[in-house]
Amino acid sequence: MVLAVVERDGDGALTAESAEVLATARDLAEQLGVPVAAVAVGEAGDLPDDLAKRGVAALHLLQHELLADGGPACLGEALGVLVAALRPPAVIAADRDGTVEAMAWAAAAVGVPLATACTEIRPGAGEWEVTRERSGGVLLEDAVLDAPVRFATLRPGAPAPSETGAAAEIAVHVVVPDLDASVPRARLVERRQRAAGMTLSTAPVVVAGGRGVGSAEGYAVLEELAGLVGGVVGCSRVATNNGWRPHSDQVGLTGTRISPDLYLACGISGATQHWVGCMNARAILAVNTDPEAPMVTRATWAVIGDVHAVLPAVVAEIRRRVDDRS
Ligand SMILES: Cc1cc2nc3c(=O)[nH]c(=O)nc-3n(C[C@H](O)[C@H](O)[C@H](O)COP(=O)(O)OP(=O)(O)OC[C@H]3O[C@@H](n4cnc5c(N)ncnc54)[C@H](O)[C@@H]3O)c2cc1C
Numbered sequence: 001m002v003l004a005v006v007e008r009d010g011d012g013a014l015t016a017e018s019a020e021v022l023a024t025a026r027d028l029a030e031q032l033g034v035p036v037a038a039v040a041v042g043e044a045g046d047l048p049d050d051l052a053k054r055g056v057a058a059l060h061l062l063q064h065e066l067l068a069d070g071g072p073a074c075l076g077e078a079l080g081v082l083v084a085a086l087r088p089p090a091v092i093a094a095d096r097d098g099t100v101e102a103m104a105w106a107a108a109a110v111g112v113p114l115a116t117a118c119t120e121i122r123p124g125a126g127e128w129e130v131t132r133e134r135s136g137g138v139l140l141e142d143a144v145l146d147a148p149v150r151f152a153t154l155r156p157g158a159p160a161p162s163e164t165g166a167a168a169e170i171a172v173h174v175v176v177p178d179l180d181a182s183v184p185r186a187r188l189v190e191r192r193q194r195a196a197g198m199t200l201s202t203a204p205v206v207v208a209g210g211r212g213v214g215s216a217e218g219y220a221v222l223e224e225l226a227g228l229v230g231g232v233v234g235c236s237r238v239a240t241n242n243g244w245r246p247h248s249d250q251v252g253l254t255g256t257r258i259s260p261d262l263y264l265a266c267g268i269s270g271a272t273q274h275w276v277g278c279m280n281a282r283a284i285l286a287v288n289t290d291p292e293a294p295m296v297t298r299a300t301w302a303v304i305g306d307v308h309a310v311l312p313a314v315v316a317e318i319r320r321r322v323d324d325r326s
Pocket of ligand 1: 211213252253256269272273277288290305306
């Protein structure tokens with residue numbers, strides 16, 4: 001069987017990424033002539049019915065108190081034991097931070113490699129081929145996966161597979177892994193509700209600042225501008241490293257990848273690790289003193305100047321126009 005690692009959201013519904021993982025697992029299973037099985041953590045809930053409709057023949061439910069807050073190492077340990085027992089030709093999961101880490105633990109336990117950030121998986125007689133995103137998605141790599149069990153994580157938006165009919169029935173197996181308290185390397189200590197309203201991911205306009213802003217106080221004018229244009233503030237890693245902004249504001253490879261209608265990059269050079277986070281913006285306006293900065297040369301529009309002069313002038317002009325209208 002092809003084993004799909006599936007996850008549920010706070011309401012118990014299958015996540016969108018897991019639906020894609022299942023679809024890819026189903027496509028692989030059809031090519032290999034084997035069934036699809038799924039593995040999830042916790043109680044069954046509506047999951048068996050939902051999975052049966054998606055052509056899944058068996059569900060393995062991992063249940064252990066450490067799996068609730070024990071971090072990826074616990075899931076990886078439990079998954080590794082299950083995979084060692086089932087020996088499926090492939091184990092597929094979503095390319096999310098914690099899940100990738102759990103897959104890495106599991107693959108290491110089984111003694112095989114893990115291919116992360118796959119956009120395509122092509123089974124072969126022996127070696128399988130995968131296409132993977134590298135450098136945050138600016139490069140695509142074709143690689144060979146040579147192992148008896150192929151572990152792979154899938155980037156969102158992998159090609160949609162063909163439709164399959166529902167499985168006749170789904171077998172549900174409860175698995176209680178043998179985990180002890182020394183397994184968790186990290187522990188979840190608190191869950192916080194995300195603040196209501198716009199986020200970096202959903203805002204139509206992001207006004208982001210980098211080293212050129214110069215200080216935490218320097219972001220006041222970016223906050224003001226974001227408020228006037230209905231956006232939110234973002235930043236580069238220099239700003240988070242310097243303690244000027246929280247990590248939740250960081251755009252980039254190790255921050256959030258965004259696709260707003262407009263990205264204002266103020267005093268940001270456009271290093272690759274930042275660029276991969278904002279390259280899907282519909283339009284980019286760079287404000288920078290350096291006309292050769294990568295962000296300037298790639299931007300839709302650029303203003304060559306000091307953010308401390310340009311941004312207050314833009315804010316003043318917007319305020320003047322708003323006042324004229326009222
Ligand atoms: C593994 C790894 C992951 C990383 N992940 C991320 C990530 O997720 N996000 C991220 O942002 N970075 C990330 N980085 C860091 C990245 O490589 C850059 O160091 C960082 O993006 C640079 O931030 P910056 O553009 O603010 O600063 P700089 O590169 O120093 O650029 C500052 C820019 O401001 C301009 N400037 C200076 N003063 C002014 C002024 N007064 N007015 C106007 N312009 C001015 C300069 O001309 C320059 O272009 C990562 C690095 C690594 C190694």
